[in-house]
Amino acid sequence: MTAQHETAKEPSLIVTREFAARRAESDDVVSTLSIESQAALRQFSIERTVGYGVDYADAVELRARVLDGQDWRSAATALADACLHRVHVAPHVAGGPTRIAYLRRASALLRMSQMMMLSDTAERRAIFAKAAELYAHAAELARDRERVRIATEQGVLAGWLIPAVGAVASAVVIGGVEGWAMDFDSIGEALAARGIDALMLDAPGQGETRLRHGHHLSPHWRQAYGRAIDFLDESAPGRPIGIIGNSMGGSFAMAVAVDDRRIGACCDNGGIIAPWMVPPSIGTFFSKMVAFCGTEDAGQAVESWKSVTPAADGPNAGYPLLIVQGGADPLVSMELAEALLHQAPTGDKQMVVFSDGQHCVYNHQHDRDALIADWLRARLHGPATAVDPR
Structure with a gap:
């Protein structure tokens, strides 16, 4: 050469x-x-x-x-x-x-x-629709999840079901004011790997449910969540069901768990005791909470948020509860997290704190997902053991 x-x-x-x-x-x-x-x-x-x-x-x-x-x-x-x-x-x-x-x-x-867009414009809907279609295309190729649409009296609920092989339980997973079903799919994947079918749900006010189907948060939101639980219950009658809420979704998850006897365990990752008390001075986050309700009337939106009562009593008040908290969370202080823990109506409760954890413990994603999925599997299917916080 x-x-x-x-x-x-x-x-x-x-x-x-x-x-x-x-x-x-x-x-x-x-x-x-x-x-x-x-x-x-x-x-x-x-x-x-x-x-x-x-x-x-x-x-x-x-x-x-x-x-x-x-x-x-x-x-x-x-x-x-x-x-x-x-x-x-x-x-x-x-x-x-x-x-x-x-x-x-x-x-x-x-x-x-589209995270910084405060209004549900045609451009924002188009961006989110394209994101969902790309996600759906990947799901078709991977054959590891499927699109779900659930009819309710208030409108359609959209989501994604990540099925488990040899499933022994099911769970609803929801996000918050900003992060929605597709955004938290790592938790769904962790659940499925442990034998739990995961319904990654865009609840009223979130994701495709809102931007495609016009279904926003209203005082009747519990009925919509009930239909999502019906979906899992009808798909596998008698199989235990859990619910996981991230950020403000944790407040919804607890409010659902205390009211619905079909919920066998609940995890709150970042919720607060009174979402409606978030002040307008918070700025864009408050604006996003108002948009969550499909209105420009802040007073009307606050009335809808007042119906989210995670610390209220109810027919399922003894449900097992895990609260996951970041010790360095700039949005939810340890004081607020401890108040939620102490005022939750169940006696079967525990909080695990990641000392340097950000909001929703994004900076320990793998450990967070493993903790939540292992705990839910144990509470729904295995012995009711306490979480080892080490």
């Missing part, structure tokens, strides 16, 4: 993929950005972004682009397009597992792109 031939081949030996490196996030740099960009960077840490299904490398790149001046929505959308480019341009390279991974990455990025 001649030297000339070797040189001619050298360029094909090295292929470089270009990425934006992680940026320093100094106050001086962040202060030059738009108010929306500053809020997005503050609210969606890398850990939280990854917790919603965004790949770590995409989360780093997203923050870098925003720090360089690109707005949050267009930066996330551009990264989603890059993932889809890998699927469509090189199908011979993107085999089944690769296609599934990039479709899910693109879906998560599109969902992230």
